[in-house]
Amino acid sequence: MSAEQNTILAAAVQKSYEHGFVTDIASDTIPPGLNEDVIRLISAKKNEPEFMLEWRLQAYRYWLTMTHPNWAFVKFPPVDFQSIAYYSAPKLDTDRPKSLDEVDPKLLETYEKLGVPLHERARLAGVAVDAVFDSVSVATTFKETLAKAGVIFCSFSDAVRDYPELVKKYLGTVVSYRDNFYAALNSAVFSDGSFVFIPKGVRCPMELSTYFRINAANTGQFERTLIIAEEGSYVSYLEGCTAPMRDENQLHAAVVELIALEDAQIKYSTVQNWYPGDENGKGGIYNFVTKRGACRGARSKISWTQIETGSAITWKYPSVILQGDESVGEFYSVALTNHYQQADTGTKMVHLGKNTKSTIISKGISAGQGQNAYRGLVRVAPTAQNARNYTQCDSLLIGEKCGAHTFPTIEVKNNSAKVEHEASTSRIGEDQLFYCQQRGLREEDAISLIVNGFCKQVFNELPLEFAVEAQKLMEVSLEGAVG
Amino acid sequence: MLKIENLHVGVKGKSEILQGINLEVNPGEIHAIMGPNGSGKSTLSSVLAGRDDYTISAGTVKFDNSDLLSLSPEERAIKGLFLAFQYPVELPGVNNLYFLKSALNSIRRARGEAEFDALDFMQFVKNKLKELEMDEAFLQRAVNHGFSGGEKKRNEVLQMMVLEPKLAILDETDSGLDIDALQAVAKGVNSLRDPSRSFIVVTHYQRLLDYIVPDFVHVLANGRIIKSGGKELALELEEKGYGWLVDEKV
């Protein structure tokens, strides 16, 4: 790019991460380190029933036998698991806030600043929010409205206490603690997260959302989300994430499990904007997440949409196991890496049932020294008669030091399957840029216009309010990217 | 020659495309079928040719007094049924000349006739090409691959002239043809006219019927033949559209 373009960029680089503030709040933090006692302590702090503790310990013992995986296309120094604090919660006068009025005003203010007001009167239009601050859920809005519809939406801790049978029945059935290194770790130490249960035939009356915030230093966030959609039900769920600017890397290792029974539909959207580190690659969140959905019933559908702009390293593959006949899996993703960010993300679509269908649309944008990898697996088992998959993964490169990588694997063991994959990688189109500039657009605007166009297919999948937010987020994340 | 009775046809996702078609075509006759987009003309043509995406829920079709619907597509072709596709399929990598020869010899073999050798066949095809004013270069290209819309249609007619069917169904073979091509196609069809050979011509334009004069014109709408008449009906349709007929029926 031209020298002039470089200056525009240099100027724009200054733009900072706007969620990078720290909330000064007294917190109850277990000292760093990990052993069985820490796990017992976490479980005790949460008053968990025996089965939960047993499960955690099993996971922990299994984790001890595992080695850190190194196949992903990301580079980072070894994580010292003994230097992380596994539990941190805002200190509360009472055990838990009974209602929103009891929530510490500083916390309410924090979420206000993040643009997620928790007061129901200032509510996000028709969206119920579960706010997770460090290790615990601090508030869940609209509980009553949802309860009327029969929908359970609460923190994971509440679910363990109030609906132990449901938790016991479904926890770990999609992502077993043996699944991978971080899933095992999460199963051992997870502190909170969200729980959603949509009963038979219910269409959830509003969007559900969880807002994750890491605040305390040296803390890892290990939350678990479990969503169960019974026969014929529907739910749309959104998660958002932010963290303060700190020079150290912080670990976020979540597990998300989705279960869709017959004719049920789950739409899961993520706008991930963890602190990405500064422009020199210092600090930032390590976002190592296991997300998987099981289409258990016939004609069920699970759809993942993700906008990944944050984190120093993102490493996750929201996947769908298509067990039910005629079930449908979808994955729509935009991953943007700027400066020194690294992302290795993609999906797995495992076709087991008859007439199952999956669609994968992945858009990677690399700028600065960012490294962006798409890794995908489409597997058609011998049982998956007439399975269909369509995959499209495109990469856009902005700057000569960035990298874009594509590693799809297609395994087909049924000859009635039809699998198609298309991918392209190219630099942002000079002629498109020129065309826009010739029509009077500033280069920055032209780039954001083109990038938006590039991501359109994915943005279209987001609930409307969030589509707008995602678009803005892209603009901010791209600032300083041209060069 | 062809007798369709009470034919009901659907596909997955649309249960009733054809809702009781009755049609009889005798040797030597030309029947034109007209009708709005989506009324089921191509469905009827495809079902007659034996495409298996469709489910036939009721009705019978007799071809030369024997059941047609139980036959495979190639058995129908061997019995002399030919369909000129509305959207001819591209076969990249399959040589046009080789394809024509395989088809013709396969039909001749099945009928116990002598197969053509390469030289005779070449001569035979060249003559047909000339009638259609098609360039010989087409023979060495892959079947329909990269052909323009009009070229594909001509290629369909070429196949018809080579295979010399008993009943030819032309599904919008006139669409996308320039005037010269239209006349060439009509010439091809007329050259095959014979007291023992019949045609079903699906078209949207009465223009074609100036060149290929039909004995009967049928209007297909919403899966039924709602009106039949002589060639004047086509003129009337050209003038008034289908609205009056469809409304009348409702």
Next chain:
Amino acid sequence: MKLHSLISTKALSVVNGELFMPSADLPEGLLVCDLQSAFVTHPDKVKKMMAKFEDTRNLENGLFIFIPDDLVIDRPLLIHYHANNPPREGIIIRNLIYCGKRSQVTILEYFSGEGDVAYSHNRVTQLELDEHSQLNHIHHQNEEDSAAHVAEILVEQSAHSSYHSTSFSTGAKSQQQTWTISLLGEDARCLCRGMSIVNKAQQSNYHVTIHHEARACFSDQQFKAIADEKARAKYTGKVVVQSTGLQTTAHQQSSNLLLSSNAEIVTCPELEIYTDEVKCSHGASVGELDSEQLFYLQSRGIPTDQAKEILLHAFVHDHLDSVSPDIQSVITPIIANKLSQMSGGKSQ
């Protein structure tokens, strides 16, 4: 076996790894000798090339093909590698091929075997294409059903060189071909095609990596596979564009036909890119024969089995068509014979 005769009458033959010196019929100007002699005649070239790929096995057998600068030959060089009751430990060959500046040559390497023991054909082939040279390289692996075929092929291309390779695999119980092609000089061009046609319990594996290290290079990988019965065909194709690989154009296409419900296709077209001035694309597809096309053929009176065979031939057509007529004439009958065993229809 008779099918080979077309080749063996015209080709240099290498039996159990040993070169039988051609009586005369070599294209003029071309040097072909066994590796041992090459150590004497071209010690520097041989040592330099061998140093690039360390192989601990005992690699004494092999060919040295030296194409001098400016040599242009129309007539292809045919080499027939044949296993005839080979030793238990298998045949191990190491070949070095050097294409001089501005030279233009076509080489066919054909692999076959006979006898009742399972054998393995193991080879390392190194190719060096000097500036502006053009090599058209065709492989056909048609080993006995019981054989294992393992190939490691390393290609280095200088500026403005052009390498076209087409590899057919119809034989062997299992075959593994690993290709590494490095585009080291600017405007180097590489077109790499592969075709696996496998049935019974055959396994075919192509692993191709193309390194774009210089500016304005072009590469295209086109791999196809037909798998029938219990066969398995795998393709891993990788394009690596280094930061020096500005103005790279790279394509990959993997098209696959699965003819039986017990066969398996695995395909991984990968891209690894470290600069922004590139145009890369890949595509992959796996499916059955196209039902529209099948119906079209049937509606013209062609019986199902024959229609399927026509479509299979059409599927291999581009690859076959891309090789010169003399070579086509020798390998087409072998491929046609293999296709006639499949036809998809019979296994359903």
